[in-house]
Amino acid sequence: MSDPTPILSGYEPASVLSFFEDICAIPHVSGDERAIADYVEQFAKNRCLSCYRDSVHNVFIKLPASIGYESAPAVMLQGHTDMVGEKTADSDHDFATDGLRLKVDAEGWISATDTTLGGDDGIAVAMMLAILDSPPEPHPAIECLFTVSEETGLEGAWAFDPAAAGATARTMINLDSEAEGVLTAGCSGGMRTDITVPVTGEPAEGVAVTLTLDGFSGGHSGVEIHEGHTNAVKAMGRILLALNEKYDFGLILVSGGGKDNAIPRDCTVTVDLRDTARAEDFARDVKAEAEKLRSEPNMISADKAFTCTVKILPETSALSMDDKTTHAVLSLLTLVRDGVLSMSAHVKGLVAHSRNLGIIKTITDGEGKPTAVKFSMSTRSASGSHLDDSERELEMLALACTGDGENAAHRARYPGWDYAPVSPLRDLWTAVSERLYGMTPKVEVIHAGLECGILCDKLGEMDIISVGPDMKDIHTPREMLSIPSVERTYRLVCAVLTELAGSESL
Ligand SMILES: [Zn+2]
Structure with a gap:
């Protein structure tokens, strides 16, 4: 040739x-x-x-x-x-x-x-x-x-x-x-961290409702982390936290994002809503919370086109996560720091330290029974001491939310220049x-x-x-x-x- x-x-x-x-x-x-x-x-x-x-x-x-x-x-x-x-x-x-x-x-x-x-x-x-x-x-x-x-x-x-x-x-x-x-x-430099929440299940007793956020702009967690893109998983966390004040629910399934170094564009959660008579109210409130997010002036226009759908499912799920597990997942979704953590003191406009919560997913056993919820994130910094500090921070977060710091596992750490x-x-x-x-x-x-x-x-x-x-x-x-x-x-x-x-x- x-x-x-x-x-x-x-x-x-x-x-x-x-x-x-x-x-x-x-x-x-x-x-x-x-x-x-x-x-x-x-x-x-x-x-x-x-x-x-x-x-x-x-x-x-x-x-x-x-x-x-x-x-x-x-x-x-x-x-x-x-x-x-x-x-x-x-x-x-x-x-x-x-x-x-x-x-x-x-x-x-x-x-x-x-x-x-x-x-x-x-x-x-x-x-x-x-x-x-x-x-x-x-x-x-x-x-x-x-x-x-x-x-x-x-x-x-x-x-x-x-x-x-x-x-x-x-x-x-x-x-x-x-x-x-x-x-x-x-x-x-950077590292990946997985925080695993072990799931304790209990029989579901309410109505199953699925919430989906989709259509956020996403982006690269290194190059675009300072550009104000909304993290769909964190956005879902905010909506669930607001609903948690008014409704009694347990999580059935959570899933969002696809790569730990990409800003998540979507997130789906199914809950067991225990107060079955209020399913319509719940759906309305989910939409209202999504609209509150959309109307925040700080959301970039590319993200404002996101969609929020709520489906009340015809059948009840067999199993839901108990209150303790649900609480641990909501705590992590709320408390994990995401986005720019600090800016460089020497180079104007340079992100010094950042984190991207890239994936959340429910791990199931062979019979489809949830066994764990896994959070995967990528932390970046040129400084080794920033990364050391991030390791400790995430272990402390795992301890506070799940009762065991060893539920945080770090991998693929690489040094910066x-x-x-x-x-x-x-x-x-x-x-x-x-x-x-x-x-x-x-x-x-x-x-x-x-x-x-x-x-x-x-x-x-x-x-x-x-x-x-x-x-x-x-x-x-x-x-x-x-x-x-x-x-x-x-x-x-x-x-x-x-x-x-x-x-x-x-
Ligand atoms: Zn090259």
Whole structure:
């Protein structure tokens, strides 16, 4: 299937684009990085460069400093070898076997026919290979880290063993950003927590009523947590709390949200309303409480279109949760802190600490009998001590609401990359960008996880920036990568490396 004429020949930087085209011919979606690791490893062997490959197929290549510049501290370059495999509905592309079909438009945007391009992060792999192949002179010792499975959970960064690889650099340029002119200088860490409420059941005695809230705008719990989106599960908690003052009910079933890192868009609860004569009143009051929420000025307009439906079911349920369980669930729904917990003191507009109650669900046994109600949430912060505090807070919450702090279980904790008020690398990148292009990069810190957080935690005190050329619509078949932006970014990386060759003190 390979095309004899390279699509990218004739464009600059020729070496980077030639490596990029090679990479695009090798299938390399997340979890399938063996072949691309073979390619990178062979590249190093052909040039007699020191190369370390681990069991997950991370590859680490070292290039010695230019002669006379051995005293300059080593610099690490880093990017990931995997790409997201998305294709159009009518495409018969097989990501396991087929190379990508590249094309370039008049403005120099590269894309792939019907599929993702994997500019994220193939262009980083290509830039690193081009530098190792023909480094700018002079240059310091360069260590290139090619990680796997960034897109599916940063698995390569997790598995990387710096001591085994012989990594020594304390300065790192991560090449996994998607906007030229933006310099990322920090990212959030995080963890997942499940709080489980054991269910004690009792025979249902009232009328079963189902309440559904649906159609909230949702969103990403890292990127959009400060934008005022309503959490459907918390909204349901508010309605139930208000009704609890006037009606005697037990919960039968609760279910809301789908992912712990997505703001829930919907929530459904079925209750056993013990005062059967008041079912119509109950339904009316649910609607009235929903309208109170809708009329709050602080609700964003996209959320105001939510729907609230109430169904009085024809049949009584066999079992309801007893008062103690119902009380525990309502307490948790009310008391778990959700949304922005604090803002950064240093970076304007940056969320420092947040939580998203992403899923609530009823766990049932083989006969459909409820055994537990599980709350799953994601907490984010760049600060380890914030996360420690959140662990204790949620254990205390579980103790207060369920009688046992061990009903809170934490998992998948990952470290953040805290914004460093002093960063010689950030200053140098900014100065070189201003000198070459008259462009002062915008410094950003993001409230989502990056490989830099994990690598920073493993490597110890590191001076890190994350940069990259312009890309559009990554992770979709419309993904595009700008050739002129690749050229400027590559020249900037090379110029910064040359400056670092002369540095003694970074
Ligand atoms: Zn990426």
